[in-house]
Structure formats: C-alpha cells, structure tokens
Amino acid sequence: MKNHGPHLLQDALELRAHIRGLKALLEFQRWQIEVLNDRLYASESGGKAAQRLLALKQREDEAARRRKPSGS
Template structure:
C-alpha cells in the first residue's frame, strides 16, 4: 500500500534546480552590471568624456523639467 503524499526527495531536487537557475541569472546580471560599469566609468579619456556628457545632459534635463508656474495676473 502506497500513500500519495509529498515526496521530499523530488521537492529537494526541484528546489536545487531552481537555485541553480537563479544563480545563473545572478551571474548573468553581475556580468551585465560590470560591463555597463566599465563603459560608464572607464578610466580612458573617452570614458571621462562620456561621463561629463552624461552629467551635462542630466543637468539640462533637470533644468528643463522645472518651470516656474505663471500666476493669473503674470504677463
């Protein structure tokens, strides 16, 4: 007579497979972050210029995003 209850070995193997999959995803994301970080914060002159350009664009977008509201009686 067999009982159809939870199978701990099957559950453990499924959990192990999910953990491996998540570890692979984390490694991929770490690689992507390192790649982007190296592009944005390069020590080469091109990387420095890219950082400066990005900072200028951010300042421009911040400045354009804030507008003083006009009052009803303002010309």
C-alpha cells in the first residue's frame, strides 16, 4: 500500500485540478447564459421591438380566433 501512496496523491491532485477547471468552465457558461438572456429580454430598443412584435402577433391571433365560427 505504501508503494501506491505517491501515485494516489498525484492522482488526487490531478483530479482536484481537473475539477477546478470544470467548475471554472461551468461558471463561464453560466455567465454566457446570463448575458444571452439579458440580450433576449433587454429593455433596450431591440428587446422592446421584439416584445412589441410578439404582443402584436398575439393580438392578431386572438382577433382571428374571435372571427372564426365556433362550429369549426
């Protein structure tokens, strides 16, 4: 068992470094998602335009449903 000691320690250190790298990658990806989400739902002109188009489309769909005969 003593023969495996240095190797096990080295393996543990490498695993810890790998885990730290993965945590950093996950944190970076979380940040990317937040940035994209903020852009998608931005209150700036592009985001407002997208929200207005969506609201217009929803109103048009609702009006079309009201005009449709109830028997179909």
